[in-house]
Amino acid sequence: MTAPILRRLTExxxxxxxxxxxxxxxxxxxxxxxxxxxxxxNDEEAGLWERISELRWLIQK
Structure with a gap:
């Protein structure tokens, strides 16, 4: 079993x-x-929306 590689994103x-x-x-x-x-x-757009939402949450101040 493999483990995901995680790294921190800068702002x-x-x-x-x-x-x-x-x-x-x-x-x-x-x-x-x-x-x-x-x-x-659709499924692809929903994935895109999820990532956009996550990034917006991460960079909010």
Whole structure:
């Protein structure tokens, strides 16, 4: 059995990843967020939304 490799993200790395993910939603980020809150995302979009939400939580001050 293998173990996952974990490493800490710097705030700059998290911010950079977040911006890249937000740019990749394909359309309006506002529309994407509305669909996410209404549970209208497909599996791939739901995974993207989960990561965006995690990164937003991590970098909030």
């Amino acid at each position: 700059d790395e998290a911010t950079s990843e977040l911006r890249a993910l937000e740019a990749s939603v394909g359309g309006s980020l506002e529309d994407f967020e509305e669909r996410a809150h209404a549970y209208e995302l």
